[in-house]
Amino acid sequence: MSVKEHPDYGEEIERLEYTKDYIKMTLRATEERKKTFQENIKEGIANIDSSEGYINILINSKFMETAERNFYGLTRAKEKPYFARIDFKPSDSEIMDKIYIGKTSLFRADDDVPLIVDWRAPIANVYYEGRLGETSYPTEVGVEEGELSLKRQYTIDEGELESILDVDITTTDTFLQASLSANADNRLKDIAATIQGEQNRVIRAEMDRPLIVQGVAGSGKTTIALHRIAYFIYTYEKTFDPENFMIMAPNNLFINYISEVLPELGVEQVVQTTYTDFMKELVGSSFKLTNAKDKLTDLIQGSSKENKELSLMAWAAAYKGSMDMRDVIDAYVKDIEKQFYPKEDFVLGDILLVTKERIKEMFLEELTYLPLYKRIDEIKKTLRNQLKYRKNDILKDIQTNYDSKIDRIRSTQEATEERRLKLVALMEERDQVLESTKKTIKTVIKKYTAKFPSKKLMDYYQDLMTVEETLRYYSNNSLMKEQYKYLVNLNRLLLAKKNIEMEDLASVAYLRHKIFGFDTKLDIKNIVIDEAQDFSLFQFYVLKEVLKTNMFTLLGDLSQGIHSYRSIQNWEEVIEIVFDKNRCNYMTLVQSYRTTIEVMHLANEIIKKLDNDKIVLAKPVIRHGEKPSIKRYKEESDLIVNLVEKIKEMKYQGYKSIALICKTLEEASVLKKVLDQHQLDVRFLDGKEDKYSAGIMLVPSHIAKGLEFDVVFIVNINETYQQNDLDIKLLYVAMTRTLHRLFIYQKEGTIPLLEGVKQSLYQE
C-alpha cells in the first residue's frame, strides 16, 4: 500500500507539516535567545571584577549550553521529527492522547502540549512494550494504567513522509525487518525506533544497582549500552552531568565504530575510552606499557614457546587479574602501614606537643579511610594546629623565664660591671634562644613528617613483585615453586626496563589507590562496560574501588570470551565476589538481530561444541538469507582466485562492508600481501587504527569481535580451527560478524570444527 492510500494520510501529513513549522519557529526563537545570552556573557566579561558580572557569566553560560543542546536536537529533528505514534487513554481520563515519539522532546510554548515526546520518557514504554488493549507503564510515582488503541510507525526522510505502518497483534515487526535488512555502510546506528521489549528493560533497568547483561552475539549489547547511557542522562539530568558517564570498549577502532550513536541520540561529552587508556591515565606515566603482542596471539598461534611456558604465561596473566592478587596487595599494604608512621613524639626541643601514641591512633584508626600518603597531610594539619596553638605560649615562656632571671639578678646584685656583663649575656642568650626556637618552629613539622617514608609507586610494586620471598610471604606460600619463579622473573624483566604489561594495570592502580590515592578528582560515577566477558574479577573490583561507585552496567557474552585464560569464567563470580549479590541485577538477551537465520543456525552448531552446558543458543529474528557457503580447496592458488572473484561479485552486488576474517594476525598479513597483487582495495585492521570506515577489510578474528559487516569471508589457509574452546569461540565470533552473507574459504582439512556439521546447514 502506498503511503497516500493510508486512511489517515491527510491527518498525518497535516501533523507532520505543523510539527516541522513549529520546529522551524522554535529554532528561530532559540537563535534569538542564544544571541541574548551571548550579549549577556559579553557584558559579564566586561564587568568581570564585580560579583554581578561573574554571576552573569555563569548563569548565561548555563542557559547557552541548554539552548545549544536544544538547538542541536531540534536541527536534527527537522528532518525526522518522530518515528512513532501511540494513542493512549489513561484509565482516569476520558481523553485519548495522540503521542508522537521521537529522539527529542518538543513542547508547544503557549499551552505546554507535547508535540514530540522523547523516546526516553516513561510513556514511551507503552510503544516499546505495550500491546493493543489494556496496558500499563511505570512512572516515577507508580504504575499508570490505560488503553492503547493505536501503535503506528513512520518512515520520514528529509522531512518527507514515506510510509505509515500500523502495528497490530498479528504483525511481525516489519519496521524492524526493514531496519535489519539495511546495509552496514559505516558505523553502528541508533535503534530508538525499533528497540525491542527485552532490550527496553535492559536500557531502563535501575541505575543504582550493578546490572550484568549476558547477551548472545548480535543481541544488541553494544547498541543497548549506548542507549542506556542516553536514557540515564535524560532521566537523571538534574543529578548527573554527561561527564559522569563512561563507556569502556575494547579498542580505539571499536570506539570509533560506536562513536556516532550517542551524538545521534543527542548526547555529547560522555567519556568513551578503553580500559587500558583509562588505567594508564589513572596510574600516571612513570612506566611504559609493553607493546608486546597480545598474549592471545601466542595462545592462538601456538608460537614457538613450549606448552609449559605457554601455560605459565596464561596462568600469570590470570593470577594478576585474580582476587588473590587483591589479597596479596592488601596484606602487603597492611604491613607497609604498620611501619609507616614515626614511633616518636612530636616535640619542640624538650616540649612535648603530640605523643607518639596519638600519632599512632590517628594513623591506624582515625584516618584509615585515606590512602597512606594522604594521611600524612591530615597528620600535618594536626601538628600545625597544635604548634599554632602552643607557639605563642612557648615563646612567651622562654621570654618570661629569661626576664625573671634578669629581674632576679637586677634585684639581688649590685650594679657592677660584672652584673652588667651577666645581664648582657643573658639577654643575648634569650634573644638567641627565641630566635632559634622561632626557626625550629618553622621547620619542626617538616622534620617530623620527613620520618614518614617517601617512596615511588613503582618502587613499591617492584619490591613486591620481583622478590620471591616477599611475594611468597604475602601470598601465604600458596603458589607452586615454578609459578613464583615465573612471576618474579617476568616482573624483573619488565620492571628493569620500567615496563609493565596490561595485566599489571589493575594491581598498580590498586596499589596507588591504597598507598597514594589520586590527585585529580575522579568524576566518573556511572560505568558501562561492553565486551565485559574479557575483564577479570580484579579489574572490575579495582574500577569499583577506585571510582567509589556501584553504578556499573556490564554487557558481554561468555561464548565470545576468547580471553578466558585471563578473564572471568562466569557471571556468578562477578555478582558474588565483586558486587553485593543482593543488590545486583542480572538479565539475559537471547534474541539475535544481526544476522540471518541461516547463518545463526550454522554458528550455533559450532558454539554447541563447547563443553559447557550453560551456553545459551542465540535465537535469530525472522530474517532469511542465503545459506552460508563452505568452499574447500586443495590448492591455495585456486582458493585465492575464487576468493577474489567472489569478493568482486559481492562488491558489485552493492555490499558496502566486506570483511575477510583470518584466525590470526599472521595469516591475515600473509593474505594481505597476496591480495594486494589482485588490485583489490583491501584495508588491514589490526586494532591499532582509530578510524573505522566501510570497504573491504582484512581482520584477524580477535579484532573483528564486536564489529559487523555486510559480508564475511572466513579465510583459512595455514591455520587450523581445532576442537578446543578457544578455536570454537574464535570461529563463532567470526561467523556471527555478518549481517547478510557468510562464506568460508578453507584449504582442505584446516577446519576440523566444520566436519560433521549437518550438510543441510550450508551450501558447498
Ligand SMILES: Nc1ncnc2c1ncn2[C@@H]1O[C@H](COP(=O)(O)OP(=O)(O)OP(=O)(O)O)[C@@H](O)[C@H]1O
Ligand atoms: N532493536 C533493534 N532494532 C534494529 N536493529 C537492532 C536492534 N537490536 C540490535 N540491532 C542491530 O543488531 C546488530 C547487532 O547489535 P550489537 O552490535 O549492538 O550487538 P552485540 O550484542 O553487541 O553483538 P556482539 O556481541 O556479537 O558483538 C546491529 O546492527 C544493531 O543495529
